[in-house]
Amino acid sequence: LPSLPPPCFVFRDLDDNICQRYIEMITNIVVLSLIICISLAFWIMSMTASTYYGNLRPISPWRWLFSVIVPVVIVCNGFKKKSLDHSGALGALVVGFILTIANFSFFTSLLMFFLSSSKLTKWKGEIKKRVDSEYKEGGQRNWIQVFCNGAVPTELALLYMIESGPGEIPIDFSKQYSASWMCLSLLAALACSAGDTWASEVGPVLSKSPPRLITTWKKVPVGTNGGVTVVGLTSSLLGGTFVGLTYFLTQLAFVSDLDISAPQWPIIAFGGLAGLLGSIVDSYLGATMQFTGLDESTGMVVNSPTKEAKHVAGKPILDNNAVNLFSSVLVALLLPTAAWGFWPRE
Numbered sequence: 310l311p312s313l314p315p316p317c318f319v320f321r322d323l324d325d326n327i328c329q330r331y332i333e334m335i336t337n338i339v340v341l342s343l344i345i346c347i348s349l350a351f352w353i354m355s356m357t358a359s360t361y362y363g364n365l366r367p368i369s370p371w372r373w374l375f376s377v378i379v380p381v382v383i384v385c386n387g388f389k390k391k392s393l394d395h396s397g398a399l400g401a402l403v404v405g406f407i408l409t410i411a412n413f414s415f416f417t418s419l420l421m422f423f424l425s426s427s428k429l430t431k432w433k434g435e436i437k438k439r440v441d442s443e444y445k446e447g448g449q450r451n452w453i454q455v456f457c458n459g460a461v462p463t464e465l466a467l468l469y470m471i472e473s474g475p476g477e478i479p480i481d482f483s484k485q486y487s488a489s490w491m492c493l494s495l496l497a498a499l500a501c502s503a504g505d506t507w508a509s510e511v512g513p514v515l516s517k518s519p520p521r522l523i524t525t526w527k528k529v530p531v532g533t534n535g536g537v538t539v540v541g542l543t544s545s546l547l548g549g550t551f552v553g554l555t556y557f558l559t560q561l562a563f564v565s566d567l568d569i570s571a572p573q574w575p576i577i578a579f580g581g582l583a584g585l586l587g588s589i590v591d592s593y594l595g596a597t598m599q600f601t602g603l604d605e606s607t608g609m610v611v612n613s614p615t616k617e618a619k620h621v622a623g624k625p626i627l628d629n630n631a632v633n634l635f636s637s638v639l640v641a642l643l644l645p646t647a648a649w650g651f652w653p654r655e
Contacts, residue, residue: 549584
């Protein structure tokens with residue numbers, strides 16, 4: 310039999326693009342296999358826990374299948390449309406699976422945040438490219454951005470499953486305080502991220518007046534970290550309300566005992582408040598702990614100190630991803646505690 314050439318010679322004879330496609334295909338197969346293995350581990354742990362602890366509900370096979378298939382389809386579509394890069398797609402799969410299997414209200418809120426943010430990031434891209442030196446074509450998100458927006462909701466979803474098992478519950482502090490607190494905390498984190506994204510993507514495009522720095526109220530260039538406008542703040546309120554409305558409608562569709570529970574309509578107002586407050590906290594952190602400079606040679610706003618950049622605001626302590634993470638953590642911790650005092654009782 311003739312001897313086969315070593316694999317390296319085979320790959321050298323192929324076009325570089327074909328080699329890259331093979332590598333990407335193998336990577337995708339490995340990632341999908343890992344996701345299935347992780348999801349199966351969740352199912353096995355759930356069945357075991359429900360056997361030894363009768364108060365926890367097991368994960369049904371249909372819920373498990375939905376939690377695997379639907380996030381994969383959505384993430385693949387986002388990857389094709391360049392809303393996510395490879396690392397971002399992997400992170401989004403993990404976040405999407407955990408939130409979906411925990412609670413369908415978590416899933417729909419995450420989905421609406423992702424879809425609306427992706428659309429708004431691409432909207433009027435030519436205008437944003439002229440003022441933002443770090444603008445990416447298509448708004449591709451990597452694993453760091455997915456982590457900073459999805460880490461807090463993912464941790465809360467895991468705690469929620471430990472507390473009450475997978476499934477949908479009405480938000481009712483008098484009957485299920487811990488689980489209700491975690492639901493609102495997760496909603497606050499997603500609404501905060503949505504509010505900040507809507508403000509930063511809509512405000513610079515539609516606002517007729519220049520932004521003002523939130524700490525001094527002085528006029529600053531468009532794109533300055535910590536700069537706010539009426540249009541931007543209104544957009545953050547609408548972004549949070551949109552996520553809250555999604556959560557509320559999912560509650561109506563999947564929760565069976567709403568008639569004997571506390572009213573759920575405050576979820577919508579809670580989402581709007583979380584979006585607005587999140588945008589304000591994000592702007593304050595951006596104005597004080599995130600560097601903003603104006604490159605006088607290009608007229609563009611930059612986020613790192615250079616010789617050509619004239620200082621506008623902030624100090625180079627945090628980057629944009631860290632600011633987003635800290636904002637979501639603060640809002641997720643503070644708002645549910647405040648909501649407990651005002652939430653209507655049955």
